[in-house]
Amino acid sequence: MAVTSLVRLTPPGRGAISTLVLDGPGAISMVAPLLTINPFKLYGETGVPVFAKLRLENQVESVVLDVVSPAHLRVHCHGGEAITAAVAETLQICCGATVVDPFRWQRCQANSSETEALALLPLCRTERTAKIMLDQVGGAYQRAIDDLRIDELLSWSNVGLHLVEPFRVAVAGLPNVGKSSLLNAMVGYERSIVDDSEGTTRDSVVVETALDGWHVSLVDTAGIRETEDVVEKCGVKQAVAMLNKVDLTIEVIDVTTEQQTDSIMPPSIQVLNKSDLVGNKKSEKFPNALRVSAVTGGGVAELIENVVKMLVPKYPLPGQGVPFTMEQVEALRGRRV
Numbered sequence: 276m277a278v279t280s281l282v283r284l285t286p287p288g289r290g291a292i293s294t295l296v297l298d299g300p301g302a303i304s305m306v307a308p309l310l311t312i313n314p315f316k317l318y319g320e321t322g323v324p325v326f327a328k329l330r331l332e333n334q335v336e337s338v339v340l341d342v343v344s345p346a347h348l349r350v351h352c353h354g355g356e357a358i359t360a361a362v363a364e365t366l367q368i369c370c371g372a373t374v375v376d377p378f379r380w381q382r383c384q385a386n387s388s389e390t391e392a393l394a395l396l397p398l399c400r401t402e403r404t405a406k407i408m409l410d411q412v413g414g415a416y417q418r419a420i421d422d423l424r425i426d427e428l429l430s431w432s433n434v435g436l437h438l439v440e441p442f443r444v445a446v447a448g449l450p451n452v453g454k455s456s457l458l459n460a461m462v463g464y465e466r467s468i469v470d471d472s473e474g475t476t477r478d479s480v481v482v483e484t485a486l487d488g489w490h491v492s493l494v495d496t497a498g499i500r501e502t503e504d505v506v507e508k509c510g511v512k513q514a515v516a517m518l519n520k521v522d523l524t525i526e527v528i529d530v531t532t533e534q535q536t537d538s539i540m541p542p543s544i545q546v547l548n549k550s551d552l553v554g555n556k557k558s559e560k561f562p563n564a565l566r567v568s569a570v571t572g573g574g575v576a577e578l579i580e581n582v583v584k585m586l587v588p589k590y591p592l593p594g595q596g597v598p599f600t601m602e603q604v605e606a607l608r609g610r611r612v
């Protein structure tokens with residue numbers, strides 16, 4: 276049986292107006308008993324939004340009703356959480372509608388890459404990623420498809436798939452090498468617990484940030500070492516599993532001990548931390564590793580530059596078409612063979 280969806284198009288929060296959509300067969304008949312006007316007549320006669328009164332449990336709310344079709348109604352009510360929630364609850368209960376996530380709903384409505392890009396645009400967290408998505412709203416992806424520039428589009432998959440979803444970068448290494456301190460230095464504020472005793476970060480802590488305008492989530496992993504502590508063991512197992520799922524790993528090595536874990540997987544960047552403790556002394560074991568100090572901040576800017584270079588070796592120029600959903604990338608791969 277087809278269901279009627281209730282969609283809150285306006286995100287929760289304070290606002291002047293809030294818009295709800297009732298979408299599905301029989302939407303108009305469901306809402307009719309709650310209204311002081313006849314929506315069937317409305318649809319037949321006017322086709323433009325009109326003021327109406329909607330009966331809620333304890334009050335009558337003035338709304339603007341837009342009967343787009345008998346199966347698609349838009350209810351614009353006063354903004355603010357309390358009134359929107361009351362209207363939504365009434366529509367949900369009295370009309371038997373199922374609450375649907377607005378972004379999922381908009382994507383189902385999307386009948387072209389432009390409308391799909393428009394639905395995803397609010398989920399882009401940085402100006403850089405939003406600008407690239409805006410190019411797709413303007414048809415950049417569609418034009419590249421029309422010109423059959425399949426290989427060119429595929430070469431931008433990694434960028435396109437990270438406009439909404441962040442790149443994931445793990446900070447990994449032995450306990451006490453300065454992973455949490457380095458992550459904090461990269462983000463610029465204290466987010467991860469730093470402690471002198473080994474094994475403080477037992478779970479993975481995820482910090483969302485922007486590096487050169489790219490949305491990145493930095494994962495502070497538990498120090499990877501042999502341990503008998505049950506809770507820490509669990510954290511170590513989780514950390515090793517996490518390293519399989521990231522786009523890049525920053526392998527942190529304490530320059531004063533030069534000890535390494537063998538759990539790091541490529542692609543990775545090696546950094547020698549605590550370089551403030553050894554001055555200019557060259558490392559014989561890791562001559563090419565980047566030297567940083569989480570305490571003084573030395574080398575951190577260069578580390579960020581290298582991380583970004585590895586995640587996005589080439590930036591798209593304005594107007595470049597990029598595929599921005601996994602379905603698009605899979606369809607492109609299918610067309611290439």
Ligand SMILES: Nc1nc2c(ncn2[C@@H]2O[C@H](COP(=O)(O)OP(=O)(O)O)[C@@H](O)[C@H]2O)c(=O)[nH]1
Pocket residue numbers: 449450451452453454455456457468469470471473474475476498548549550551552567568569570571
């Ligand atoms: N001198 C110096 N100490 C550091 C540096 N980075 C971290 N530490 C210290 O090393 C200890 C462990 O740091 P932490 O970030 O908790 O290490 P984690 O276990 O790898 O996350 C703390 O006492 C930090 O203050 C650094 O660059 N230089």
Ligand SMILES: [Mg+2]
Pocket residue numbers: 454455456468469475476495498
């Ligand atoms: Mg830590």
